[in-house]
Amino acid sequence: MPTDNVLSLRRKEDRRRAVAFSAFGFTALLALAFVGTPRLFDLLIVSLLFICMAFGLQLVVGYCQLFDLGYAGFVCLGAYSTGVLLTRFHWSYFAAAALSTLLALVAGIILGVPTLRLRGDYFAIVTFGFAELVVLLMRNWTTLTGGPFGLGGIPDPVLFGARLVRYPPFGYYLLMLSMFLGLLASIWYLRQTMLGAQMLAVGDDEKLCAINGIDIVAVKVSAFALSAGIGGLIGSFWAVYFKFLSYTDFTFTLSVQVIAIVILAGNQRLRYIILAGTIIAPASEALRTWLRASGLPEASRVIFFGVILIVLTLWRLHDFSSAIRRSLARPVPWSRKMRCSDVGAAQVVEMNGIASTEAISQRLSFNPVSRININSEVLLEIRGLNVSFGGTKAIKDLDLRVRAGEIIAVIGPNGCGKTSLLNAISGLVSSKGQMILKGRDITDEPAWLRARRGINRTLQTPRSFPGLDEMENMDLVSWSIAQAPTRSIIGRILSALRAMFVQLPLVGVGVPVLRDDQTQSLRIQMRRAFAKPRTLLLLDEPLAGLPEADQCEIIARIDHHRASGGAVVVVEHNLESILCVCDRVLQLDKGQIAFEGSKAEFSLL
């Protein structure tokens, strides 16, 4: 069966499963309406209320990656608008809910247009300020909102000629359920639209959005306004369900509760929001009951949510779910067709115009200072390495030995698993199989510990820490890979002195690191890579885009690293240059080794 058809069938199967799950969930929720007790209804209504609020906040926090601390402000606005319209002006519930939603939406636009140019902490502060402002307004506008005494006597809504009754809250439950289903369908639909994709894109990379013609502010304002509108709608239900409004219900604690749900959900999937809401809302209610019974102030719930947020940041639902899915995942047929097997090594060599490695060395004026000793110790041994992303296997049952003083070139077409191999060795992605470094099993060790044990890695796109100067960037590595004595002032002086004697351009004390300066980041990354001898160095396309002079410099440094007793695994497309320094060539094909041998054997292919 063609692979595309298999994948298409799997997608259909996933869709069928999602529909079946939704149908089951809906039927179960509906069935509860007939068998549930008033207490259970209350719990379900509150859970759905929080889930719906989280749906709204998700558009801003989850999609656009903006940290909104003022969501309670929009709920408060919606709730008080409905309360006032029902008690003072005797509007119908539908009309009041519609106007409240519109009011919150407009407030979202008014607040969003000037503030959505802000980012990060500034945006969070502004939204927090907005929520506080709304609460202060409700507290002090006593003639309209009742001020500190609250707004009571909100009548039961009349829907289609029937007045909803509070006990048992069967009608309210159905109203909340229909709101939940409506929002669920709307947000699912939004995700399929252009606007939904643009919201995600804005959250990913604003600069990239600009060159793709996306009006970033317009997209953010749309997300913020929709989010606010949903807040207003939920607020309108809040007003009629709780019957009494007090400004103390809409404080920072409420925003934190909703944020906790979004963070626990961890990504843009709606099902995780539902799951997270089903955990957080009842937990919050249980905590409230317990605090009352214990005589503790309800405000101390903030501490509880603070702890929850910290825990959830470390351990999120979708990570947990992905781990389960990975362990249950069935093998998926590999979908990639045109690989090294189609374009053989001989053709690759021919296409690159490679005559012989000696000729290349001559052209690059490069003479290796050392050669590998075939009896040298095994630095790294990998057995049965497997790396998967979702259902795709990037590396399949790979075995590899790297000896001290060896330089291995990893080659292959795009997407054959070269970078995944380096990521697995350095611990940046989870993998299966066994990894032994200098006789020690490092299979279950995290990336930072592997770095301390002597695995040093560069990234394809160089990165540095813009908050630190160049020398501090270097020191950070010394701190992480060196032992305690190096972390002293003497260590810093020594590292500065060492920097004076290396061939690559110097790094400077007090020289600021610029966020967009790629040359500077590359320089720091290369200095970091070669700072410590006798390590296993993993280089990801170190020559990409560099002028020939810099390429020669890096090749010479790689050779010196070997001479110091270290080993290098280098991923590179530039075969010409890398073949003149490497000892062994590893050609990957669909995540497996297609060819492994000396560069002489490779050249003979």
Next chain:
Amino acid sequence: MNGIRLLLTEQFPRSSCAIFASKVMVHAAERLNIYGEDNDELHRAFRYIIGELRCDAETKLFDDRDISQFSPVQLTKLGFASGSARLRVFPSLTLDEHFMIRTRAIGKQGQRAKWVDWAKERFSVLREVPKTVAGNFSGGEQQILMIALTLIGLPKLVVIEEPWMGLAHVASLEFGRAIEELQRNGTSFVLISQGTVGEGMMRSPGAGGNAETVYLSEFRYSREARSLM
């Protein structure tokens, strides 16, 4: 000779940017390669051309229209298409969603299926990338997706920074062929990459040969590429 598609001049010494020392022009269906030693100078040139960076005293004409105050979004609507190895793709979006956004940005949303097929025909890797979000693609696959998105919709001018970075040889050849195809249809190209002219021609098979070349450095010149070898 075709008409001038893009004309850039700075009025030295008043210019605040000092990117190009002389007049730089790209005709319709012509290719301009910009090389240089300094990666960040090249990035400034890229940002300047796509409208992200503005200069005090400059002339910037696109099809005889003054675009010196245009933003990247406005330039996209005029027919600019730009991409950079530094930016690549949106990790949360799937391949189809990338095409959805791009075709919308260039006003050809109704032809999305056509351009997806066009891109998949030209770039074999796109037929085989995982059916998940682009964050799961390899670096090279992301680069190819970025290039494909830049090329779809027959743009008038394509500006790409470091187009060859991370590309395997097969993908480089496919890119070269796509450039030639688009040039035949009137698209102009500005390709910016680090290195000397000779290095650029070696790493860009099929796309370095007859291009006009600008070299950004202390010594600046503009000439037909082969004559500089």
